Amino acid sequence: MQAATTPGPEPVSEPAPADRLAAVARGVEVAPEIHDSLLAERPVLEVDRFNLWYGTKQALHRISMPIPHAKVTALVGPSGCGKSTLLRSVNRLNDLVQSVRITGDMRLNGDSIYDPRMDVIDLRKRMGMVFQKPNPFPMSIYENVIYSLRIDGERNRGMLDEVCEISLRAAALWDEVKDRLHDSALGLSGGQQQRLCIARAIAAEPEVLLLDEPCSALDPIATGKIEDLIRELRGRYSVLMVTHNMQQASRTSDYTAFMYLGRLIEYGPTTDIFTKPVLRETEAYVTGRFG
């Protein structure tokens, strides 16, 4: 990956075209519609004029958006709109991709994520990430949850037990596993494994929790439990979530960002996005008229 460069000056803003999506497809830069209420929130993460290319193909175009503290923010948009790329850029997972080049920056509680002096391992410890498919480690439930503390050298048994219980309770899994904490995590159901992964992420006290389509491999019952859990996390954790499921975004998030072809199109309170979005393009997407 090539190092970040300083973002360029703001482009001259053009009047909003009648059809923003067609304009975006032609490559015209269109300013996103960001609702005022977002500006009143304290951001945990700030995406600042962020561009990303895979080789010669630009996947993210000058994304600027605040991710509010202690709120759930959902990224939605048709396949290929860049929402997963944006999520993976937050914990610099795209560093692992050879041809990736970026400009602009992101800041986690004020610290530049793409500062060349930033230790990526330290950075990732400040975030938790949960993927589409549950990925428990082949060890006990207990060891899975306290894994981050173990690798940090924590040995105080009382402290480890406490973190394990608090994290499993926060992930709404404690009652189901408290009697078998030392059984293999691989024996849990898919939904339980995913909640275990969330518990493992929470145990590290992340500044932001990144969820990449966390329910796409789960059945409706397990999905319901994870959605309930995400709602429970509101107010305590800052969550940035990618989802293909509109109803999941509407049920679980405080804010929703609609992306299209690598651009942020509209970003505002979820209730507004799903009842009266400002842009008709957003309306067409959330009502399923395209994408």
Next chain:
Amino acid sequence: MTRHIERQIESLKERILRVGTLVEEAISKAITALINRDVTLAQRVMANDEEIDRMEVEVEEECLKIFALYQPVAADLRFVVAVLKINNDLERMGDLAKNIAKRVAQLADHQQVELPPEIRLMAMQAQEMVKQCLDAVVHGDPLLARQVREEDDAVDEGRQRIHKRVMQGIRQDPENAETLLRINSVSKHIERIADMATNIAEDVLYMVEGEIVRHRAETT
């Protein structure tokens, strides 16, 4: 390919317009029956109300089905919510037309008491509001909806004038008090029809613009 929900929404729109047409017709016939003292026409209005009631239930069931099966959002959600409310108001308007028709039958035996001249104007204004609010539903027209809201005051004033005239009439001619009170009640029904048209106009504004304007002055 048209999505299933779009077809459902289109079909719901057709249904609510059919209810609207029936109600508009019922009001128009009730007013004509009132002015011409035509009891036969009034009886037809009363009989036709059942059809409006039946269709109201069908529209409501259709809305509930769309909520349950399609979980509409944004413009679709606002449309179905608006239809649910408009449907309710239309059914009430149908009842009011029926009530006017009932009064026509009661007034038939008292031909000597003349209708106050204001009632004709008031009825015309209310009918125009009904027509306009239904046009606003069809075309999703916020300008027309706002116009309907503004027109409601004129109907309210008409109602006040008729009320005064009726009270004066009762004082002068107490023997016809019952008939005069029936006329007063007709003007109240007409005023309520105009109120319902205003409600529908407000539902159109919600449907198109996403803002609930009820209980707010018509300043925008």
